[in-house]
Amino acid sequence: MPVEIVATERLACGYREGYVLEDISFTVNAGDYVGIVGPNGSGKSTLVQALLGLVPISSGSARLFGSRCDNFSQWGRIGYLPQSLHLLNPIFPATVAETVALGLLSLKRFPRRLTRQDRETVETTLDVLGVYDIRSKLIGELSGGQQQRVLLARALVNDPELLILDEPTAALDPETRERFYHMIADVNRSRGVTVLLVTHDTGVIGQHASKMLYLDKRMLFYGGFDDFCHSPEMSSLFGEHSQHLMCHRH
């Protein structure tokens, strides 16, 4: 019996100008690796932000671990990695270790104090992600690839059951990007962490993800990548040439 991690029913989100997302219904089960793709402005990031309660839901519903997103409180079960370029204040004086330790706050109650055991957990995570040697460096002094590894360590340090990544490789070179995606796939396979990945790169989805969700304000497709590639419906929607390009980038 699959365990439901994320579920939406006729979800709609919008601003004054109108709906950004409309009629989105899907379910993600434990252990799934779902790639969310779509053109710019298709509502990919809005969907992720609605699930996390960062933008209000206009109608319909969304649940995380069975709880409604608007009053969700089990943040220790989630790891989140937003787009790096939006994230970092270059003058922020936190070290790599201090930054990763912030990921443990979701497991703490007020007053949130970190223990010696927490520091050991941070060091273990830094070691696993290969950033232990730079633990004393300031986050603003690192390269884009190193920063993204540190932020992934921050997202994983609380041992989450669901990892949400919003275009995490936008600022990375192709080689670093490839290594990063292998790392995520490994986290999904070896730890059984459910992954929701927003990306432009359909090749990554074909290579690593178990499911694909294609958005363009509405949900145009949700299912296995091979099903997408062989779907006559998608073929008529995108045209055979575009469908072929999306399916054979990897």
Add this chain to the structure above:
Amino acid sequence: MNLIEILSYGFIQRALLAGTLIAVLCSVLGVFLVLRRLSLIGDGLAHVTFGSTAIALALQLYSAASLLVSLPVVLLASLGILKLTEKARLNGDAAIGIVSAVGISIGIMLASVGGGYNVDLLSYLFGNILSISYEEVIIAAGLFCVVMVLLWLFFHDLLAISFNEELARVSGVRTNLISAVLVMLTALSVVLAMKLVGIMLISSLLILPAVSALQLARSFRACIVLAALQGGCSVVAGIFVSFLTNLPTSAMIVMINLLFFCCSCGVRRLITIRNIG
């Protein structure tokens, strides 16, 4: 006159004690404010303090008693800035500008009507740390303890929202509450600092130690400690130098902070050149 003789004066002892406590508070809070791009909130709240002091003087509440009016008014104004930012879809700087202008306008209107207490009110513009009373020292010490305990309790939450508000929310931090705590702590400190450097110069005590520490700190904790050290040292040095040179203490404290900032920039530059070399 030697150091021992200077220290034997009661007003110098009071100024050193209250001044150091308030400067440490402002410097620590300043690190969070600068990182959250709220540096000018101190300036805005100082203008509100001017208005609230005018109200207190109109009610014939002088010295420490004026805090009975200033503290609640400035605390409300600090929350008003947050609400304007959230509800009226304004940027933080615009909200600070509105509250600041209203605060100073109230002060000017009351000063114009009151006439007789103009001189008292103007003394708050530039501060007079050497006239701090014993009661004000006690209040400063009490509020110092309150603010420090709150900072200790909310330290990681404040660090999280300063790093990134979106990530903090997804870590379960109640960002609206923590932002309110930060601006209210700032409001308390601004009211206390009014006597120290005056309304016109308060923001320098919030900003300069923080930006100097940001030049040199190699961790967040080090940044907080460096800022607090600079704030405290600048007040002690400012009081002594102004006493010996017969120059205004508040302006001297600001100039010493500026000197620290220039030195920090210089040291950082040297470190960068050495690392490149």
